[in-house]
Amino acid sequence: MPGGRLTQQDRQRIAAGLAGGLSYAEIARRLDRPTSTISREVGRNGGPSSYRPQQAHQATSQRARRGTPAPPRAAGPPGGAVAGEIIELAVRSGMPRMTARVHVDLLLSEDGRRTAAELTRRLKVSPASVSVAVNFLVQQGYVRRERDPQRRRDIYVVDDAAWYHSVVISARQTLEAAQAAIAGAETVGLDRPAGQRMARAGAFLERVTLDMMESADRWRALLA
Numbered sequence: 001m002p003g004g005r006l007t008q009q010d011r012q013r014i015a016a017g018l019a020g021g022l023s024y025a026e027i028a029r030r031l032d033r034p035t036s037t038i039s040r041e042v043g044r045n046g047g048p049s050s051y052r053p054q055q056a057h058q059a060t061s062q063r064a065r066r067g068t069p070a071p072p073r074a075a076g077p078p079g080g081a082v083a084g085e086i087i088e089l090a091v092r093s094g095m096p097r098m099t100a101r102v103h104v105d106l107l108l109s110e111d112g113r114r115t116a117a118e119l120t121r122r123l124k125v126s127p128a129s130v131s132v133a134v135n136f137l138v139q140q141g142y143v144r145r146e147r148d149p150q151r152r153r154d155i156y157v158v159d160d161a162a163w164y165h166s167v168v169i170s171a172r173q174t175l176e177a178a179q180a181a182i183a184g185a186e187t188v189g190l191d192r193p194a195g196q197r198m199a200r201a202g203a204f205l206e207r208v209t210l211d212m213m214e215s216a217d218r219w220r221a222l223l224a
Contacts, residue, residue, distance in 0.1 A: 039081030
């Protein structure tokens, strides 16, 4: 391992990096360590949300004295460190953690298809949690729902077209906000500072959103 074993100070810096929303790769760069070292350290000591440097250091010291390997990660996400990092990025962007876990598990599946029962079993969560997550993903265009008529169950699918639909749905929601701001500006009065401020914001959001939708249509062929 470059630089030798992790010290207690290294683990405190890892905890500070996680608290600051840094990726495993960025934390590894700052410590001059491989990214895999950081992901293993965090994974075997509670995961990103439960990592505690003092407890991690004590646990490592105890394992070294016993000469036994680290216990397997009990709460790590299916897909390992890659999945964990994508989930953290999604959470920092505002997606609920459970929803991010479901989305990433679908993304990393071989055919991009899972039933609710499969998601429940793989993620070790309740059916209700999966239901809330997939409903959000379907509404936002990240996932589509298919019906299996033979077994009378829903199948949740993520494919290339999902990226286009998610961009378009998000853009339409932003466009609605832009149009509401423009209408509000007219109500408040364009001769007043508040009305002028709302009008500028609405015009900016409207122009950017229309450009985004046009770009999504122009480059959609890349997903074919």
